[in-house]
Amino acid sequence: MNNRQTKSEQQHHERPAPDQAAVLFELVHVTAKRGARVVLEDLSAVLRYGLTGIVGPSGVGKSTLLRLLNRLADPASGTIRYRGRDAREHDVLSLRRDVGLVAQLPALLEGTVTDNVLYGPRLAQRDADVADTLRLAGLDPAFAGRTAGALSVGEQQRVMLARALALRPSVLLLDEPTSALDEATTAAIELTLRDLRERLGLSFVLVTHDRAQADRLADRVLALERGALRNADPTPARPR
Amino acid sequence: MTAVIEIGLGQVAATLALVAVAAAIAAWERTQLEADIGVAVARSFVQLTAIGYLIKAIFASDSTLWVAVLLAVMVVFGALTARGRARRVPHAFWPLLIALAVAATATLAVVLLLGVFPAEARYLVPVGGMVIGNAMTAAAVALNRLGDDVHDAAARIEGTLALGATATQAIAPIVRRSLRSGMIPLIDSTKTTGLIFFPGTMVGMLLAGAAPVDAVRLQLILLYVLLGAVSIATLVAVALARRTFFTTDHQLREIAPVRE
Numbered sequence: 158m159n160n161r162q163t164k165s166e167q168q169h170h171e172r173p174a175p176d177q178a179a180v181l182f183e184l185v186h187v188t189a190k191r192g193a194r195v196v197l198e199d200l201s202a203v204l205r206y207g208l209t210g211i212v213g214p215s216g217v218g219k220s221t222l223l224r225l226l227n228r229l230a231d232p233a234s235g236t237i238r239y240r241g242r243d244a245r246e247h248d249v250l251s252l253r254r255d256v257g258l259v260a261q262l263p264a265l266l267e268g269t270v271t272d273n274v275l276y277g278p279r280l281a282q283r284d285a286d287v288a289d290t291l292r293l294a295g296l297d298p299a300f301a302g303r304t305a306g307a308l309s310v311g312e313q314q315r316v317m318l319a320r321a322l323a324l325r326p327s328v329l330l331l332d333e334p335t336s337a338l339d340e341a342t343t344a345a346i347e348l349t350l351r352d353l354r355e356r357l358g359l360s361f362v363l364v365t366h367d368r369a370q371a372d373r374l375a376d377r378v379l380a381l382e383r384g385a386l387r388n389a390d391p392t393p394a395r396p397r
Numbered sequence: 398m399t400a401v402i403e404i405g406l407g408q409v410a411a412t413l414a415l416v417a418v419a420a421a422i423a424a425w426e427r428t429q430l431e432a433d434i435g436v437a438v439a440r441s442f443v444q445l446t447a448i449g450y451l452i453k454a455i456f457a458s459d460s461t462l463w464v465a466v467l468l469a470v471m472v473v474f475g476a477l478t479a480r481g482r483a484r485r486v487p488h489a490f491w492p493l494l495i496a497l498a499v500a501a502t503a504t505l506a507v508v509l510l511l512g513v514f515p516a517e518a519r520y521l522v523p524v525g526g527m528v529i530g531n532a533m534t535a536a537a538v539a540l541n542r543l544g545d546d547v548h549d550a551a552a553r554i555e556g557t558l559a560l561g562a563t564a565t566q567a568i569a570p571i572v573r574r575s576l577r578s579g580m581i582p583l584i585d586s587t588k589t590t591g592l593i594f595f596p597g598t599m600v601g602m603l604l605a606g607a608a609p610v611d612a613v614r615l616q617l618i619l620l621y622v623l624l625g626a627v628s629i630a631t632l633v634a635v636a637l638a639r640r641t642f643f644t645t646d647h648q649l650r651e652i653a654p655v656r657e
Contacts, residue, residue, distance in 0.1 A: 193649055229555055230648055249646045254561040264552035267570070277560035320560060 170311075180241070181206050181328065181360055182226055184386075187235035189221050196221045199235070202379065202386035208361040210336040210371030213381035219364040220261065222381065223330040226362065227256040256279055257321035263313035265305040270296075270316050273305050277324040285323040292319060293357075294319035295349035311342040318349070328360045335370065347374060402605055413438070448526075455518050464518050468505075468525045472497045475529050479537035483638070485544025493536055494635035500532040500630035501525055504622050506581065513618060527598075531583065531623045532630030539579025539631045540638050547573040547642050547649075554649055564643035572639055579631035580626065587620050592647065 188357045189197040191306065196218040204226075214278040224230045225237055228249050237244045244252065254277065265273050271287050278285040290297035300308070305316055314334060321329060328359055331350070335343040353359055365371050371378045379386045416438050423430040455463045476494035484488040505525055514520035547554065550571060555569040590596050591613075595603075598619050602612035642650055 185439075228478065228646065228648070229560060231558060231646070245646075250561045252558055258551060258559040260559070261550065264550075264556040266553065266557065276557065277563075280566060282560055282561065315557075324560065342639055 162277060179206050180204070181239070182362075183238040183241075184225075184234045185238070187232045189218065189225055189226065190233045191221060191232065195233075196343060197225075197232075199297050200386060204362060204379075205377065206360045207351075208363060208374055209377040210369045210375030210378040211362065211364045211381055211386070212366065212378060215366060217381050219366075219381055220316050220332050223332050223362065223364055224256060226330055227253050227258045229258065230252075254324045255326055256326060256328045256330060257326035258330045258334065259314075259334055261319050261336060263310060263317050265313055265316055267322075268305060269301065270303050270305050270308070270319075271301045273316055273320045274301075274323045277320060283324075285325075287323075288324045290319050291315075292320050295345065295352075311338050311346070314338065314346065315349070322353075326359070328362065331361060331363045333365055334363070336366070343370075348351065350374060408448050409442075432574045452518075452522055456520060460517050461518075461521075463514065464525070465519045466613060467522060468501060468519045468529065469498075471526060471529045475533035479533045479540070482537040483540035483544055485548050486540045487641045488640060489540055489544075489641075492634045492641070493533075493540065494534050494632045495637060496632075496634035497529055497532050500626045501529050503629055504528050504626040507625070508622060513622075524619065527619060528622060528626040532626045535579040535583060535627040536634040538582070539575045539635050542578040543571060543635055543638060545577035546574060551649060558647055558649065562647075564640075564647045564649075567647070567649075568639050568642065572635055576631055576637050579635070580627060583624060585625045589622060590616075590620060 166224060180203050184200055184202045184204075187197055187200045188195060189200075200222075211219055211222065221230070223303075225232055226239075226244075228244055228247075231245070239247060239252065239256065270291070274287050274290050275285060287301050290298055291298050296312065296315045296319060300312070300316075305313065307315065314337070318329075318334070334350075335346050338346065346368070350361065354361065361374075363371065363374060368378075416434065420434050421432050425568060451467065455467060472494065475497045479493045479497075480489045486492070500634055505521065505528065506528070507518050508514055508524065514524065547568065553572075554567045558564070586594070586596075596616050596619075599612045599616040602615060603609065644650060
């Protein structure tokens with residue numbers, strides 16, 4: 158990662174620094190289904206600014222929770238508030254641009270890395286600096302012209318991160334961002350996430366089955382068990 | 398026309414030998430299409446025989462109302478049949494019904510207004526039947542592809558929705574591919590007509606004793622009419638069906654698994 162402050166970072170830094178204790182998302186009696194199956198039942202929780210880790214076994218509804226937060230799906234009942242307002246009252250497209258989601262497995266568009274990075278900004282009729290955005294995601298700008306589908310899984314995961322960052326979101330939802338990666342690549346991605354937090358002041362909701370990863374990265378760790386989110390912090394305040 | 402040929406049931410039955418070859422190949426290769434072939438043969442015999450007598454009656458009456466009723470029934474059965482090939486498209490019947498109705502109405506109206514054929518049952522019924530049949534096949538292929546591609550590319554579609562794309566933007570590449578797959582077979586067969594194969598109308602007219610140039614001209618008219626009809630049907634079916642995959646909030650609906 159380069160040391161100079163890039164244009165993207167400056168744009169991010171224009172936002173006022175959020176109060177870390179303030180509420181970002183509030184879930185009130187949320188029930189969600191996948192098909193006929195109830196995945197989350199009567200879940201109430203508060204997600205604050207900063208980096209929230211959500212841990213839990215497979216199939217417990219962690220991915221479903223992220224999909225609810227940027228409205229790829231809506232709850233069957235209950236309410237989700239984003240910055241104090243019902244998520245359904247926000248313009249759905251603006252909400253998704255502000256609350257980016259990086260899926261568990263790369264699902265890139267056909268074309269080059271640049272095509273992927275500029276996809277969101279073009280739809281929003283915004284500019285984005287591809288080289289700066291790739292650097293933020295820990296990729297060399299030389300990747301810009303490469304065919305996205307021909308990259309390694311780790312590189313594709315970084316392109317997924319870059320295309321979400323290109324929209325200059327204030328929150329990133331990360332769904333098992335390192336589950337398909339080896340140890341070294343996982344460590345590199347974790348470094349990138351720490352770096353993004355420090356430089357851009359982004360908030361993250363990180364879903365992972367890896368409790369140790371959540372402990373390494375998160376301000377707060379919540380455990381999702383049978384539809385309930387419990388505080389799973391080992392200590393009230395972890396040194397960073 | 399110089400002669401009317403007479404065909405006996407024995408001659409029809411003789412061609413079943415070729416169907417037996419198809420069924421044998423299907424069984425040998427375990428394609429599980431033997432039952433489909435049997436159903437296709439039985440249905441085609443019953444349906445064509447019935448329609449033969451029905452057309453005879455309608456020709457005798459020369460009533461436009463009865464022609465319209467017959468074509469409407471064809472549209473409904475066409476939509477029901479095509480729905481079976483578009484099982485991954487939620488509620489595919491309505492887009493197909495509207496697509497076939499629009500294609501048939503638009504093409505027949507143009508043909509009549511331009512004075513290509515007079516508004517008589519003996520022209521409207523066969524031309525309408527061909528239009529609906531070809532439109533049905535093309536729309537079914539397009540929606541089949543649309544359903545499969547949406548199912549296979551769900552992660553990619555949701556990935557683009559998550560970047561702030563509308564449902565229309567997220568599904569655009571898949572819509573293009575399904576339109577192409579619906580229209581390409583007829584475009585290709587139109588390109589190669591006369592070189593690689595003789596189309597049905599022309600063959601029928603030649604067998605019935607018509608002059609070759611007349612047979613060719615009528616065939617050209619029908620090919621161009623069909624190109625228009627197939628394009629309209631595919632476009633309408635895909636345009637209506639693509640909406641069924643999404644909620645009004647640009648969310649991809651869950652697609653029920655399909656039993657093969």
